[in-house]
Amino acid sequence: MNEQEQAVYDTFKEDMVAKIKGTEIDAANAAVLSGKLLQMANGAVYDEDKNSHYIHDRKLDALEDLIEGANGKPVLIAYWYQHDADHPASAGHGLNLQSGGSTLIWFGLTWSLELYQQTNARLHRQGQKDTVIIHHIITAGTIDEDVMKALRKKERTQNALIDAVKANLGASL
Numbered sequence: 001m002n003e004q005e006q007a008v009y010d011t012f013k014e015d016m017v018a019k020i021k022g023t024e025i026d027a028a029n030a031a032v033l034s035g036k037l038l039q040m041a042n043g044a045v046y047d048e049d050k051n052s053h054y055i056h057d058r059k060l061d062a063l064e065d066l067i068e069g070a071n072g073k074p075v076l077i078a079y080w081y082q083h084d085a086d087h088p089a090s091a092g093h094g095l096n097l098q099s100g101g102s103t104l105i106w107f108g109l110t111w112s113l114e115l116y117q118q119t120n121a122r123l124h125r126q127g128q129k130d131t132v133i134i135h136h137i138i139t140a141g142t143i144d145e146d147v148m149k150a151l152r153k154k155e156r157t158q159n160a161l162i163d164a165v166k167a168n169l170g171a172s173l
Contacts, residue, residue, distance in 0.1 A: 005056045006141060009040050013143075020045065020053045034111075034143065041142035042108045044083040052083035059107060060087055062137045067103050072099030078119050080108040102130035107137055109147040113154040 001009065012018035016033055017026040025047055027033035039045040041060055044052040067075055077086060082105055103136050110116055123132045138144040 001056050001058055001139060001141070005058075005126060008055060009037070009142060012040065012045075020055065022101055023051075023053055023124055025053065037143040038108065038147070039081050039083070041077070041139040041144045042084050043087065044081075046081075048082070052081075052086065057087065058139060059137045066103075066137075069163055070103055073103060076101055076123065078104060078106045078108065080110060084108055095151060097147045102128060103133045103135070103138065105135045107147060107153070109136070109144060109152065111137075111147055113151055113158065116151055117155075 008018055008020065011035070011117055012025065012027070017024060019025075025036065025045055027036050036045050040055055041059075043056050044054050046052055063077070100124055104120060120134055123134070136148060
């Protein structure tokens with residue numbers, strides 16, 4: 001984000017309230033704050049009346065570059081907020097997902113390791129002939145970085161637990 005966009009984000013993160021084009025956006029608690037920070041990192045944020053307010057289109061620029069780099073191959077895009085799909089540029093690429101695909105772009109992230117892994121597994125399916133490529137569009141200096149770190153940590157913890165259980169089962173046989 002540029003300095004002005006980052007300042008809006010940082011002010012909201014610190015004060016749990018920000019004014020965007022005359023509209024006050026606030027967060028009643030930490031959970032709401034987390035969700036709204038994720039929205040802002042994606043480029044827009046909802047007010048209390050569920051109207052979205054544009055902040056930036058940095059992720060859309062990155063998405064466009066990744067789609068162009070796919071050279072016409074189908075691309076699956078993971079997003080969590082309706083305003084992500086409602087941005088004019090995001091709907092303008094005419095993606096055809098019926099023929100499958102091997103590229104996934106995480107436009108917006110989830111805190112849920114289970115959802116994250118299940119979504120990634122959609123490409124790692126039986127019969128997949130192409131190399132699976134998973135991209136993450138992360139807005140620097142935002143909660144996106146925290147979510148990505150948390151997902152990686154959860155996955156390491158889960159894998160360590162599975163390995164420990166396997167080792168214990170093997171020892172008892």
